Amino acid sequence: MLSPEELRHYQRHVSLPEIGTNGQERLKAGSVLVVGAGGLGCPALQYLTAAGVGRIGICDFDRVEVSNLQRQVLFGYSQLDRPKAEAAIDGLSDLNPHVALQSHIERFTPENAERLLSGYELVLDCSDNFPTRYLVNDACVKFGKPLCFGSIFKFEGQATVFNYKGGPTYRCLFPKSPNPKDVPNCAEIGVVGVLPGIIGGLQALEAIKILSGVGEVLSGKLLLFDALTLRSNLVNFTLNPANQSVGDLKEIDFSCEVPQSSDDDEIQQVFPHELCTRLGCEASPILLDVREPWEMEICRIEGAVALPLSHLRQPPPVNLPPELSSDETVVIYCKAGVRSMMACEILRQSYGIKKVENLVGGIDLWSEEVDPDMPRY
Structure with a gap:
């Protein structure tokens, strides 16, 4: 009632x-x-x-x-x-x-x-x-x-x-x-x-x-x-x-983990403070931003080359920025360090660029440890 x-x-x-x-x-x-x-x-x-x-x-x-x-x-x-x-x-x-x-x-x-x-x-x-x-x-x-x-x-x-x-x-x-x-x-x-x-x-x-x-x-x-x-x-x-008809309940395997490299050597990890020091040196690495354009409009690390992961993931060959070469060290970053690891693997395996490093924590950790005035999202 x-x-x-x-x-x-x-x-x-x-x-x-x-x-x-x-x-x-x-x-x-x-x-x-x-x-x-x-x-x-x-x-x-x-x-x-x-x-x-x-x-x-x-x-x-x-x-x-x-x-x-x-x-x-x-x-x-x-x-x-x-x-x-x-x-x-x-x-x-x-x-x-x-x-x-x-x-x-x-x-x-x-x-x-x-x-x-x-x-x-x-x-x-x-x-x-x-x-x-x-x-x-x-x-x-x-x-x-x-x-x-x-x-x-x-x-x-x-x-x-x-x-x-x-x-x-x-x-x-x-x-x-x-x-x-x-x-x-x-x-x-x-x-x-x-x-x-x-x-x-x-x-x-x-x-x-x-x-x-x-x-x-x-x-x-x-x-x-x-x-x-x-x-x-x-x-x-x-x-x-x-x-x-359903038997035992199971979760499907939908792992979003970064695939392991087929190479024997692991991808080098670099922390924000270390990268900041290296960027001031003569032999500074190339900085690659693999976030989406709208993210780059909010904030970015000065001097970074733009190549969204969504573009890089397309079937090769993808036209890479001219700054990228097999001879230079490339430090890749995204928002939190996950997409950048994927980009590292793609560049190593599909384009022969072996000198790649991943920025730990991405631009989020960079803004905390290096540039606290950087806008967050």
């Missing part, structure tokens, strides 16, 4: 003939686990809470960072460095005190999947990586939970519902995970801030439809949305019965 206060809160829902008091009571009796409290999870959580879903779980182990605030609208500066699952509850509790909220400050893993899913009847996958997507899908199939899915990339978004009443699963649409080398690094791409709100809202809408029993669920249909043209398309996909 809905209390008088709840009836006032949900008046605009109850006045819809398709929902009414019966549908609202079904929402109140419903429970949803949201995996990921980021760009997609924030708007989804807000609308699920406002709609009156009785019990909502938030699974996320990450903490709030400044760069999240452009799109993760549940958070503000006062919540920086707090666990997202915990910080989200503050705003959601004020939005609707009639909803029970539970934080799960942990990664979704094969070990805790059954425990997490057992308390909820429906799951929203608001994660941002392929291993979690495959794992959440497999767990939902194994334990019989419908899965409202969303994903975003730059100006494009996708949404659908998997495993609804025995319908198609994530693996029916994407049987194989992509090669990690083909997936752009998070720092190489961006996303327009409004897009997660649109797609996350669609995920919440599908969950509300399922729980209240109204409308046609987006099962077996993938919604594709282009924010630049405001065009959307529906792509039909079908069930592969083989994907309805």
Whole structure:
């Protein structure tokens, strides 16, 4: 039963003939686990809470960072460095005190999947990586939970519902995970801030439809949305019965570790203070910046040659800057030292430039130890 206060809160829902008091009571009796409290999870959580879903779980182990605030609208500066699952509850509790909220400050893993899913009847996958997507899908199939899915990339978004009443699963649409080398690094791409709100809202809408029993669920249909043209398309996909059987839960191998060099000698690592000293010498090394152009506009080390890793990773031969040669020592840097290691390997293996060194900690550590006035991002 809905209390008088709840009836006032949900008046605009109850006045819809398709929902009414019966549908609202079904929402109140419903429970949803949201995996990921980021760009997609924030708007989804807000609308699920406002709609009156009785019990909502938030699974996320990450903490709030400044760069999240452009799109993760549940958070503000006062919540920086707090666990997202915990910080989200503050705003959601004020939005609707009639909803029970539970934080799960942990990664979704094969070990805790059954425990997490057992308390909820429906799951929203608001994660941002392929291993979690495959794992959440497999767990939902194994334990019989419908899965409202969303994903975003730059100006494009996708949404659908998997495993609804025995319908198609994530693996029916994407049987194989992509090669990690083909997936752009998070720092190489961006996303327009409004897009997660649109797609996350669609995920919440599908969950509300399922729980209240109204409308046609987006099962077996993938919604594709282009924010630049405001065009959307529906792509039909079908069930592969083989994907309805799941054994032991496992995380797919999607290691983003830097590949080991085929050479016997390891790549030389150089620390910021050491590099600063060497740059003042007569035989100073060539400095190569492999970040994206937008990153270079924010800050860069003076005198560095620009060659984004996204360009260097294209099939060889890539036209290299004339400053690079097999005779000169090249010190490569990025934001934190990961992309630069990849660039070191590519230059060694594909272009025969052996005298490469990696700046430890990238421009982040450089700004801390050498140039504290440098803008950070």
